[in-house]
Amino acid sequence: MSKSVLVEENIATETLQNLSVVEGGSLDQGVAPTTRFTKELGPEWIGCLVGLCVLFVPMAMVMGTTNMISTLMKTAYALLLDTCFYIMAIAVVCGALGSLFTEFGVVAMLNKLITPLMKPLFGLPGAASVGAIATFLSDNPAICTFIHNRGFMRYFKRYQIPALVNFGTCFGIGMIVVGAVLGLSGTNGVDTIVPAGIGSLCAILGGVLSTRLLLIPCAR
Numbered sequence: 001m002s003k004s005v006l007v008e009e010n011i012a013t014e015t016l017q018n019l020s021v022v023e024g025g026s027l028d029q030g031v032a033p034t035t036r037f038t039k040e041l042g043p044e045w046i047g048c049l050v051g052l053c054v055l056f057v058p059m060a061m062v063m064g065t066t067n068m069i070s071t072l073m074k075t076a077y078a079l080l081l082d083t084c085f086y087i088m089a090i091a092v093v094c095g096a097l098g099s100l101f102t103e104f105g106v107v108a109m110l111n112k113l114i115t116p117l118m119k120p121l122f123g124l125p126g127a128a129s130v131g132a133i134a135t136f137l138s139d140n141p142a143i144c145t146f147i148h149n150r151g152f153m154r155y156f157k158r159y160q161i162p163a164l165v166n167f168g169t170c171f172g173i174g175m176i177v178v179g180a181v182l183g184l185s186g187t188n189g190v191d192t193i194v195p196a197g198i199g200s201l202c203a204i205l206g207g208v209l210s211t212r213l214l215l216i217p218c219a220r
Contacts (some may be wrong), residue, residue: 132207
């Protein structure tokens, strides 16, 4: 038998074996290949339409269909321009500041000064405070820019990285929320300082609890 015939037989055998694995069959066990199909039309479409009707029909009856659609479009437009791009810009700026602080030793200084406080509370090195400040001034995605910074991440152990992400998100948009509370119309500054302080304290306590709980499975 020629070499070309042997090569063709080997290719055909490998092709049949690959098809049997993909389709759920096995040539060695003598099981015929089976093909799985998914129904194109299932009962889930009923729940989808009912849910949309329950959500939007009452609003359309009160607001009017035209006003409802206009409100949805304007809200989406404002969310994209006023919020998403703002958060993106802040994340870029925070990432640049993080690299700058790492290069000139600011992160190392914070790691030395704040580690005695951060370690017993959050179980993280003091360098994590830079991520908390970044997310507090902007939003949760700002912590992701630090994770890709090798100079910053050298202060953390591998199991602490998921907890660092959780730690940063505990303080997300904190400045925006505090500023909104302090700027409530019809109240003076003294009346709004207490609620803003309570909210910030709850964010810190929630961060301590959630970060500590997340470190338990991550350290295993």
